[in-house]
Amino acid sequence: MDHFNYRDNQLFAEGVSVQDIATQFGTPCYVYSRATLERHYHAFTDAAAGQHHLVCYAVKANSNLAVLNVLARLGSGFDIVSQGELARVVAAGGDPRKVVFSGVAKTAHEIRYALELGIKCFNVESEAELERISDVATELGQTAPISIRVNPDIDAKTHPYISTGLKENKFGIEIHRAVSVYQHAATLPGISIEGIDFHIGSQLTEVEPFLAALDKVLAIIKQLKTLNIHIKHLDVGGGLGVAYLAEEPPHPSSYVSQLVERLSEFSDLELVFEPGRAIAANAGILITQVEFLKQNQGKNFAIVDAGMNDLLRPSLYQAWQNIIAVSPRSGTPSSYDIVGPVCETGDFLGKDRELSLQQGDLLAVRSAGAYGFSMSSNYNSRPRVAEIMVDGATAHEIRKRETIADLYQGENKLPN
Ligand SMILES: Cc1ncc(COP(=O)(O)O)c(C=O)c1O
Numbered sequence: 001m002d003h004f005n006y007r008d009n010q011l012f013a014e015g016v017s018v019q020d021i022a023t024q025f026g027t028p029c030y031v032y033s034r035a036t037l038e039r040h041y042h043a044f045t046d047a048a049a050g051q052h053h054l055v056c057y058a059v060k061a062n063s064n065l066a067v068l069n070v071l072a073r074l075g076s077g078f079d080i081v082s083q084g085e086l087a088r089v090v091a092a093g094g095d096p097r098k099v100v101f102s103g104v105a106k107t108a109h110e111i112r113y114a115l116e117l118g119i120k121c122f123n124v125e126s127e128a129e130l131e132r133i134s135d136v137a138t139e140l141g142q143t144a145p146i147s148i149r150v151n152p153d154i155d156a157k158t159h160p161y162i163s164t165g166l167k168e169n170k171f172g173i174e175i176h177r178a179v180s181v182y183q184h185a186a187t188l189p190g191i192s193i194e195g196i197d198f199h200i201g202s203q204l205t206e207v208e209p210f211l212a213a214l215d216k217v218l219a220i221i222k223q224l225k226t227l228n229i230h231i232k233h234l235d236v237g238g239g240l241g242v243a244y245l246a247e248e249p250p251h252p253s254s255y256v257s258q259l260v261e262r263l264s265e266f267s268d269l270e271l272v273f274e275p276g277r278a279i280a281a282n283a284g285i286l287i288t289q290v291e292f293l294k295q296n297q298g299k300n301f302a303i304v305d306a307g308m309n310d311l312l313r314p315s316l317y318q319a320w321q322n323i324i325a326v327s328p329r330s331g332t333p334s335s336y337d338i339v340g341p342v343c344e345t346g347d348f349l350g351k352d353r354e355l356s357l358q359q360g361d362l363l364a365v366r367s368a369g370a371y372g373f374s375m376s377s378n379y380n381s382r383p384r385v386a387e388i389m390v391d392g393a394t395a396h397e398i399r400k401r402e403t404i405a406d407l408y409q410g411e412n413k414l415p416n
């Protein structure tokens with residue numbers, strides 16, 4: 001469910017007409033709903049209420065400062081993968097003590113920055129990284145809180161590019177070596193063992209792979225206890241999917257409850273979640289305008305003003321996202337490929353979409369709040385689009401559209 005609905009044949013974002021947003025701020029632009037973000041966050045926290053828990057929203061899904069700020073105000077923690085994301089969290093008013101730091105290649109500089117801010121935990125992805133974290137912490141006279149990311153070798157049954165928990169993926173430490181890595185970690189001077197984590201992939205539509213990974217990791221927690229290594233938190237990563245087309249992912253509350261049920265023997269364990277998509281995807285749309293309608297060899301194209309540089313998912317993963325008219329027409333629909341202005345054959349937002357269209361019409365690409373703007377680029381020297389957040393009856397410009405000058409500021413010609 002979200003807050004983008006039709007009223008009198010006009011698409012609304014909460015209390016504001018999408019047509020009005022386009023008129024005021026221009027197209028293309030991303031539009032987010034504060035109420036949807038808040039509702040999705042609460043779906044996790046309400047369902048986890050019986051267990052000590054922390055939701056660490058995955059910043060990579062949508063790192064706009066206003067989005068982070070809305071979540072920070074609710075008490076959310078954050079899952080980050082770079083110094084840049086951590087700086088954003090701080091700038092948005094997030095609490096560094098609720099930050100977990102994931103990613104396979106943390107630099108010494110990034111580790112130092114995170115230690116100085118006092119983050120909750122480093123999710124460690126390799127032995128070499130463990131050594132580096134210990135060294136940097138020792139230099140600073142600190143001990144770094146860590147969790148080992150175990151790779152449970154579970155097939156998450158998702159797109160191969162976004163599966164992360166198989167042994168052939170680059171992520172985490174093989175599960176059969178986890179215990180020995182913890183034993184080694186316990187000997188390092190700059191390390192304080194706090195947790196254990198996994199993340200098996202993104203856009204998962206079933207709970208079973210999560211439960212299978214959870215069971216494997218709970219067995220390790222028990223084994224570590226016998227070795228006098230006490231795990232305080234279990235981070236189950238993110239990855240819960242959303243319905244883009246006909247998928248039927250479990251509701252966050254059902255997913256959370258099923259995980260919590262497995263923890264009856266582990267009442268002291270803090271459960272950490274890192275959802276990105278489940279919170280942000282359906283809290284956003286991308287509005288785009290039809291520039292031209294065109295026919296080639298009997299095929300209909302609607303050429304729109306947003307392209308793969310604005311929303312990469314369809315091109316990169318052949319992802320399907322719903323495309324709807326902002327003011328639907330009553331005429332007989334035709335089948336259109338919705339394509340962008342970028343000079344790539346793979347530049348499309350959707351194929352074979354049944355729509356009744358005229359030049360100048362506005363379209364909304366749904367479920368675009370996650371991995372939309374955050375994966376956008378300046379390819380073809382196209383300025384990045386504006387981002388708008390609707391809060392009740394008001395639309396706020398939370399990021400201005402880039403100007404043409406923004407595209408080359410900071411670059412220098414060679415001296416004569
Ligand atoms: C370590 C980690 N945590 C959390 C996430 C967020 O994933 P999602 O947006 O699928 O919830 C990702 C991305 O897949 C990730 O790699």
Ligand SMILES: N[C@@H](CCCC[NH3+])C(=O)O
Nearest residue numbers: 060162202203313370371
């Ligand atoms: N960018 C991906 C998700 C990647 C998750 C990051 N590990 C998507 O749009 O579906």
